[in-house]
Amino acid sequence: MEPKLDLLDSSGTLADLISTEDFMEHIRNIAIIAHVDHGKTTLVDCLLKQSGTFRANQATEERMMDSMDLEREKGITIRAKNAAFKYKDYHVNIVDTPGHADFGGEVERIMNMIDGVLLVVDAAEGPQAQTRFVLRKALEAGAKPIVVINKIDRDNAAPHKVLDQVFELFMALHATDEQLDFPVIYASAKQGFAKVEMNHESTTMEPLFDAVIKHIPPPRAHAGEEFKMLVANLDYSDYLGRIAFGKIVSGKVKLADPIVCIHGDGRKSKSKTTAIFHFEGMKRIEIQEAHAGDIIGITGFEDVFIGETITDIEDRQPLPFVPIDPPTIQMQFAVNDGPLAGQEGKLVTARHIRERLIKETRTNVALRVADTDMTSIFEVSGRGEMQIAILVEQMRREGYEVLVSRPEVIYRRDKEGNLQEPIEKLFLEVPKDAMGSIMENLANRRGEITNMNHIGDTVSIEAFIPTRGLIGFETDLVNQTRGMGVMSHLFHEYGADRGDIAARKNGSLVSMEDGEATTYALNMVQERGRLMVEPGDKIYTGMIVGENARENDIPVNPCKAKRLTNMRSQGDGKGIALDAPLKLSLERALEYISSDEYVEATPKSLRLRKKELDETKRKRTSQSRVVKVMEEPVA
Missing domain, CATH: 3.40.50.300 (P-loop containing nucleotide triphosphate hydrolases)
Known part of the structure; x- marks a missing residue:
C-alpha cells in the first residue's frame, strides 16, 4: 500500500517522515x-x-x-x-x-x-x-x-x-x-x-x-547530498529581487542555505537562499525546504540567467544546458529623433531603451541585443517579427518611444564561404479559386512547392520559402483568399541564398511640410494613392502619410490650407468626402515599411516615417541590399 503523502504540513514544510525517494515517486x-x-x-x-x-x-x-x-x-x-x-x-x-x-x-x-x-x-x-x-x-x-x-x-x-x-x-x-x-x-x-x-x-x-x-515517470533526479538546479525561467519581485525557477536535479535545499551560482562564462558567485517557492495552483507558496525532482523558485542572486547552474558548493560541475535554435531575423531599435519625440512617452533616451532591451534578454532566451556604431541604434535579433512586435507593444505600454526598422534576415556563410539564408517550411490551406494567385505570390517570393493535395474545395500546399519571403506574406494571403486562407511555418534550415525578392510594389506619399493635416489638402493627396492619416493628425517633414499608387515615392503637402478670399466660399473642407484611411497594426506596419523607413511607436501613436527625414539627404543615400552575415561557419 502506498504511503499517504501530504506534500506540505501546516507550517509549510515537508513532512518529516517522508523520504526523498517517496517524495520523488509522488x-x-x-x-x-x-x-x-x-x-x-x-x-x-x-x-x-x-x-x-x-x-x-x-x-x-x-x-x-x-x-x-x-x-x-x-x-x-x-x-x-x-x-x-x-x-x-x-x-x-x-x-x-x-x-x-x-x-x-x-x-x-x-x-x-x-x-x-x-x-x-x-x-x-x-x-x-x-x-x-x-x-x-x-x-x-x-x-x-x-x-x-x-x-x-x-x-x-x-x-x-x-x-x-x-x-x-x-x-x-x-x-x-x-x-x-x-x-x-x-x-x-x-x-x-x-x-x-x-x-x-x-x-x-x-x-x-x-x-x-x-x-509520466517520476522526475529524473538524484536524492543525494549534492544540491544542483538548472535555471529554466526567471521572474522578478520588488521585495526579494530576481527569482530563478527550475527543477532540482539532485539533493535538497533549505532556507538560508549557502548557495553558489555557476555563470555561463565560468564565474562563480556566492549567496544564500532568501526564499524558496513552490507552486500550488497558480500561486507561489513560500516553503522552508525543497527536494530533488520538484520545480521551485529560489531567490538570493540578483545576477542570474537562464541556463546557469545553482549548487551548494563551488567545486561542483555545472549542469549541461542545451543551446536553443539561433535567431533568424534582425531589426533596429533607435531613439525617436522626430519632431514629435517626447510628447507622449516618458522613457525616450538611448539609456532607457538599452536598459529595457537588456532586461528583456534576461528572461527571453531567444532574443539577442547588440550595440552598433551609433549609440542611439541597437540591433535586436529574434525568431520572427511577431516576437519583436510583442516586445515593441510592451514597451509602448510602459511609456517608451522607439523607432523600429523593417525585419531583415540574418545571413551566414558555410565553410566554403558561400552565403546562406534561413529557409522556412510553409504549410498553407487555401480555397481552390485562390490557388492561382497564391502560387504566383509564392513564386515571386522564391518559394518551392514540395507537396500539394486537393481536399474538397480547399488545397493544402507545402513549400520551402526564404524567411525574408514570408515577411508581408500573411497580409497578401488574407487579401487574396478573402480571409479564408490558413498558414503556419517553421524554421527548416540555412540554405543557399535564393537571390533578390521583389519588395513592396507601391511607393510612399511623404510629407514635405510640418503642421496639421487638413481635409482640403488630403482631398488632393488622396488622388495620388491611399491615405494613412486623418484631418487633424500631427504631421512632420519626412512622415509617410499614404501609399502611392505607383512604385516611386512622392513628396506631398497634407497640411495645405484653403486660401481665404473676399468671395463667398463653402468653407475649408466642407462637403469633401475623404476615403477611409489605411490603419496598420504594429505587426502589419513592420512588414509594410521599406528598408529606408521606420515605424515610430509611442504610447498613443503609430506613425510611419523615412529614416532620413530631409528629402535632399534621402536622394543622396544609395539604395543597396545589406547582407548581415553571422561570424560562425555552418557545420
Whole structure:
C-alpha cells in the first residue's frame, strides 16, 4: 500500500517522515505543448479546476494562465508559465507553453524542467507546423508523450484520422519504440471531459489525470547530498529581487542555505537562499525546504540567467544546458529623433531603451541585443517579427518611444564561404479559386512547392520559402483568399541564398511640410494613392502619410490650407468626402515599411516615417541590399 503523502504540513514544510525517494515517486512534471490555438491554455484551466485547486464558490476567469494583457487581447500564449495541482496522493507540476513559432525559445528551455508532455492536437485540424517543432524538442529531450486529441465535440472532428496523422508524425521524427507506444486520450477541454476510447462515456477529466500518473515517470533526479538546479525561467519581485525557477536535479535545499551560482562564462558567485517557492495552483507558496525532482523558485542572486547552474558548493560541475535554435531575423531599435519625440512617452533616451532591451534578454532566451556604431541604434535579433512586435507593444505600454526598422534576415556563410539564408517550411490551406494567385505570390517570393493535395474545395500546399519571403506574406494571403486562407511555418534550415525578392510594389506619399493635416489638402493627396492619416493628425517633414499608387515615392503637402478670399466660399473642407484611411497594426506596419523607413511607436501613436527625414539627404543615400552575415561557419 502506498504511503499517504501530504506534500506540505501546516507550517509549510515537508513532512518529516517522508523520504526523498517517496517524495520523488509522488511528483509528476509535465508540459502542455501544441500548435497555436489547439486548446493548451483551456486544457490547463480545466485540469486546475477539476483537481480541486479552486474553491467551489471561487470566481475564476477563462484562460487563467494567460496573465499578460497582450496574451488576453491576442488570444495566444507568449510566455511559458508554471502551475501545479494535487491529484490523489500526487503533486503535478504543469507548464503551459506558447504555440506560435516565434516564441519557440520558451518551449525549448522548459524541456529541462519536465519529464513528460501532453501533446494537444485539434481533432479537426490535425498536426500543424508548430506541432512538429514542439514534438521534436520533446522527443529529443527524452520526455514521455501523452497524445491528447482535443476538441472532439467539434462538428468536423475526425479524431481517428488525426491519430493516424500523429503516428505518422512520430515516425517522421524518428521516435523510439518506447515513444511510439504513446497513450491516447480523447478530450474536450471546453466541455470538461476526457476518455480513453471514443465510445466511452465520461463527464470529467479523470481519465487524463490517471494517464498522467500512470504513464509520466517520476522526475529524473538524484536524492543525494549534492544540491544542483538548472535555471529554466526567471521572474522578478520588488521585495526579494530576481527569482530563478527550475527543477532540482539532485539533493535538497533549505532556507538560508549557502548557495553558489555557476555563470555561463565560468564565474562563480556566492549567496544564500532568501526564499524558496513552490507552486500550488497558480500561486507561489513560500516553503522552508525543497527536494530533488520538484520545480521551485529560489531567490538570493540578483545576477542570474537562464541556463546557469545553482549548487551548494563551488567545486561542483555545472549542469549541461542545451543551446536553443539561433535567431533568424534582425531589426533596429533607435531613439525617436522626430519632431514629435517626447510628447507622449516618458522613457525616450538611448539609456532607457538599452536598459529595457537588456532586461528583456534576461528572461527571453531567444532574443539577442547588440550595440552598433551609433549609440542611439541597437540591433535586436529574434525568431520572427511577431516576437519583436510583442516586445515593441510592451514597451509602448510602459511609456517608451522607439523607432523600429523593417525585419531583415540574418545571413551566414558555410565553410566554403558561400552565403546562406534561413529557409522556412510553409504549410498553407487555401480555397481552390485562390490557388492561382497564391502560387504566383509564392513564386515571386522564391518559394518551392514540395507537396500539394486537393481536399474538397480547399488545397493544402507545402513549400520551402526564404524567411525574408514570408515577411508581408500573411497580409497578401488574407487579401487574396478573402480571409479564408490558413498558414503556419517553421524554421527548416540555412540554405543557399535564393537571390533578390521583389519588395513592396507601391511607393510612399511623404510629407514635405510640418503642421496639421487638413481635409482640403488630403482631398488632393488622396488622388495620388491611399491615405494613412486623418484631418487633424500631427504631421512632420519626412512622415509617410499614404501609399502611392505607383512604385516611386512622392513628396506631398497634407497640411495645405484653403486660401481665404473676399468671395463667398463653402468653407475649408466642407462637403469633401475623404476615403477611409489605411490603419496598420504594429505587426502589419513592420512588414509594410521599406528598408529606408521606420515605424515610430509611442504610447498613443503609430506613425510611419523615412529614416532620413530631409528629402535632399534621402536622394543622396544609395539604395543597396545589406547582407548581415553571422561570424560562425555552418557545420
